[in-house]
Amino acid sequence: xxxxxxxxxxxxxxxxxxxxxxxxxxxxxxxxxxxxxxxxxxxxxxxxxxxxxxxxxxxxxxxxxxxxxxxxxxxxxxxxxxxxxxxxxxxxxxxxxxxxxxxxxxxxxxxxxxxxxxxxxxxxxxxxxxxxxxxxxxxxxxxxxxxxxxxxxxxxxxxxxxxxxxxxxxxxxxxxxxxxxxxxxxxxxxxxxxxxxxxxxxxxxxxxxxxxxxxxxxxxxxxxxxxxxxxxxxxxxxxxxxxxxxxxxxxxxxxxxxxxxxxxxxxxxxxxxxxxxxxxxxxxxxxxxxxxxxxxxxxxxxxxxxxxxxxxxxxxxxxxxxxxxxxxxxxxxxxxxxxxxxxxxxxxxxxxxxxxxxxxxxxxxxxxxxxxxxxxxxxxxxxxxxxxxxxxxxxxxxxxxxxxxxxxxxxxxxxxxxxx
Numbered sequence: 419x420x421x422x423x424x425x426x427x428x429x430x431x432x433x434x435x436x437x438x439x440x441x442x443x444x445x446x447x448x449x450x451x452x453x454x455x456x457x458x459x460x461x462x463x464x465x466x467x468x469x470x471x472x473x474x475x476x477x478x479x480x481x482x483x484x485x486x487x488x489x490x491x492x493x494x495x496x497x498x499x500x501x502x503x504x505x506x507x508x509x510x511x512x513x514x515x516x517x518x519x520x521x522x523x524x525x526x527x528x529x530x531x532x533x534x535x536x537x538x539x540x541x542x543x544x545x546x547x548x549x550x551x552x553x554x555x556x557x558x559x560x561x562x563x564x565x566x567x568x569x570x571x572x573x574x575x576x577x578x579x580x581x582x583x584x585x586x587x588x589x590x591x592x593x594x595x596x597x598x599x600x601x602x603x604x605x606x607x608x609x610x611x612x613x614x615x616x617x618x619x620x621x622x623x624x625x626x627x628x629x630x631x632x633x634x635x636x637x638x639x640x641x642x643x644x645x646x647x648x649x650x651x652x653x654x655x656x657x658x659x660x661x662x663x664x665x666x667x668x669x670x671x672x673x674x675x676x677x678x679x680x681x682x683x684x685x686x687x688x689x690x691x692x693x694x695x696x697x698x699x700x701x702x703x704x705x706x707x708x709x710x711x712x713x714x715x716x717x718x719x720x721x722x723x724x725x726x727x728x729x730x731x732x733x734x735x736x737x738x739x740x741x742x743x744x745x746x747x748x749x750x751x752x753x754x755x756x757x758x759x760x761x762x763x764x765x766x767x768x769x770x771x772x773x774x775x776x777x778x779x780x781x782x783x784x785x786x787x788x789x790x791x792x793x794x795x796x797x798x799x800x801x802x803x804x805x806x807x808x809x810x811x812x813x814x815x816x817x818x819x820x821x822x823x824x825x826x827x828x829x830x831x832x833x834x835x836x837x838x
Contacts, residue, residue, distance in 0.1 A: 528566070595644060617684065670712035674708045
């Protein structure tokens with residue numbers, strides 16, 4: 419149990435960890451490259467450590483030097499491990515590796531913890547099978563564990579339904595340069611979380627792979643191509659930064675995040691625009707960004723958040739400190755995250771006195787949060803960190819499972835305590 423102490427004023431500078439999204443993509447590309455890559459300022463957390471161990475099992479040599487990762491790649495020639503690749507609840511890592519292991523020759527099993535075994539992956543499995551890969555969900559329920567009987571990735575045309583996750587598409591994209599023939603991926607449904615696809619394309623281009631994109635619906639990758647070893651710097655994680663932006667808004671003072679910038683491709687940069695709409699001041703200062711509260715716009719507001727799911731928990735908590743209604747819509751895919759985040763946020767917001775209700779595709783939040791409570795985290799790092807921010811403004815909030823933040827932000831509690 420972690421008791422959060424309210425603070426009356428903040429004028430602080432915070433440096434957030436490296437981007438989890440960029441780190442995991444760079445790990446995949448550098449592990450497939452021939453030669454040595456260096457990933458600078460990488461995120462070292464539970465999720466990335468699971469992925470690193472899995473890539474080592476596939477033949478990559480990965481050494482940690484401080485926050486840098488030195489990766490000697492496989493050249494796309496993977497070792498077949500003798501046991502299952504275990505990814506905990508790292509949905510990104512497990513889905514990315516499902517495509518990656520199709521490049522190998524042998525039987526690969528990918529598994530995770532009990533929650534990961536409830537998270538869908540069938541659309542990716544179906545798309546791989548359409549390309550000639552023999553893949554299946556072992557339990558027949560559309561979720562891990564996944565078995566891939568690989569003989570190299572044939573390539574060719576495939577179709578993908580992506581309504582629940584953009585990670586299915588990223589998985590196919592990351593593996594396709596090593597296919598036996600050109601790959602064409604048709605997306606047959608609305609593509610959620612487009613900014614994360616942009617990150618995938620950005621990392622692939624940096625490591626030397628070209629591909630064609632037509633209207634977010636058709637992706638063409640020429641084969642054979644290969645990732646080239648690179649030195650690659652990871653920028654600060656904007657999802658992690660969102661909690662400190664939220665803190666400035668709720669407490670009504672200034673926080674500077676030193677290692678993010680307004681030119682980032684990360685989708686959660688949009689949180690700054692939303693906070694400005696809510697009445698906060700946002701300014702660029704040197705290499706970082708400053709956010710100054712308070713929330714001064716208490717009109718009813720509505721936001722379509724389909725492309726930026728990871729910032730929804732922080733935004734939902736911020737919304738609990740506004741008098742007006744805040745509608746968070748088009749976030750059905752949040753129900754398939756580390757927990758059902760729509761249900762979890764709704765339940766925990768009610769505990770602290772805010773009005774919150776689920777809608778068909780999202781939630782409605784109306785403040786103002788007035789009192790503390792013991793917050794259930796559902797083993798979800800983003801629930802824990804978001805409600806910790808609420809505890810900076812109101813007495814009596816405690817977090818039941820503080821250790822869950824190690825998934826993406828191992829020193830989060832030290833950073834929070836430094837604000838006071």
